[in-house]
Amino acid sequence: MKFRGCHYFIKRDDLINPDFSGNKARKFTHYLTHDYPHIKRIVSYGSNQSNAMYSLSVLAKMRGWRFEYFVDHIPNYLKENPHGNYLCGLTNGVIFHESKWDDTQIIPHDTLLIHEGGRQIEAKVGVKLLAEEIEEWRVGHGLDDLSILLPSGTGTTALYLQKYSPSKVYTTPCVGDSTYLRSQWSALEADSTLHPTILETAKKYHFGKLYKEHYELWMGLKRETGIEFDLLYDPIGWRAIEEQKPPTPLLYIHQGGLLGNMSMIPRYQRKYGN
Numbered sequence: 001m002k003f004r005g006c007h008y009f010i011k012r013d014d015l016i017n018p019d020f021s022g023n024k025a026r027k028f029t030h031y032l033t034h035d036y037p038h039i040k041r042i043v044s045y046g047s048n049q050s051n052a053m054y055s056l057s058v059l060a061k062m063r064g065w066r067f068e069y070f071v072d073h074i075p076n077y078l079k080e081n082p083h084g085n086y087l088c089g090l091t092n093g094v095i096f097h098e099s100k101w102d103d104t105q106i107i108p109h110d111t112l113l114i115h116e117g118g119r120q121i122e123a124k125v126g127v128k129l130l131a132e133e134i135e136e137w138r139v140g141h142g143l144d145d146l147s148i149l150l151p152s153g154t155g156t157t158a159l160y161l162q163k164y165s166p167s168k169v170y171t172t173p174c175v176g177d178s179t180y181l182r183s184q185w186s187a188l189e190a191d192s193t194l195h196p197t198i199l200e201t202a203k204k205y206h207f208g209k210l211y212k213e214h215y216e217l218w219m220g221l222k223r224e225t226g227i228e229f230d231l232l233y234d235p236i237g238w239r240a241i242e243e244q245k246p247p248t249p250l251l252y253i254h255q256g257g258l259l260g261n262m263s264m265i266p267r268y269q270r271k272y273g274n
């Protein structure tokens with residue numbers, strides 16, 4: 001696609017499957033395909049509109065597992081007007097517990113714990129497949145060099161993509177800063193030469209906060225390319241590209257998350273009007 005005069009390749013992981021898509025589908029591939037005869041239940045925790053929570057609710061439904069999800073706080077507004085990932089989670093039978101996740105609790109034998117955002121070693125199974133698909137495409141198109149960029153939350157997808165890809169992987173922290181991202185990576189992969197390359201935006205953004213410039217960039221992308229990106233991570237990824245201009249040809253990974261836009265768009269409208 002072409003955007004503001006530059007050419008990009010887009011990997012449309014948002015189109016994998018309407019219910020199970022984006023990088024959460026990649027990160028949870030292992031749990032979909034692995035044999036778990038003793039498991040009856042999954043437990044996870046995180047925010048009330050989490051993309052990971054929704055994807056896990058689909059996974060639990062497909063596998064016939066009970067899914068319990070711990071969230072610090074569910075605002076009254078959301079309880080009275082369920083929408084977005086929260087509503088779809090409810091529809092898929094998620095049992096929400098409004099209480100802080102206790103990391104010291106003992107996980108029963110029949111229960112699978114999945115950490116916030118799918119920050120798990122198991123994520124490497126599906127992300128490796130993504131790396132292989134990209135590599136096959138790169139070779140098939142005769143591209144000698146390729147840069148890959150994807151914005152990071154926990155950084156799990158970017159980490160395993162770099163581990164399995166011969167191309168250089170760039171990423172931008174969206175949840176914490178670069179120090180947070182490096183510590184997440186080090187917990188999963190000790191060899192820092194296998195870590196992705198960080199491109200920071202000049203301005204620091206608070207995760208989940210609304211920024212008019214994010215909405216404008218997101219809208220610009222939609223108008224010019226016809227592709228709807230996510231509103232939490234992608235505006236930061238695209239800003240990093242515009243500011244830092246990573247080497248081309250550049251492949252941007254659309255990591256899904258569009259259901260989350262159904263809660264982000266009304267928040268933007270409430271704050272800035274139509």
Ligand SMILES: *Cc1c(COP(=O)(O)O)cnc(C)c1O
Nearest residue numbers: 051152153154155156157256257
């Ligand atoms: C979860 C998510 C991310 C962050 O993925 P990590 O592997 O945690 O870095 C990025 N973009 C979208 C759309 C997501 O849903």
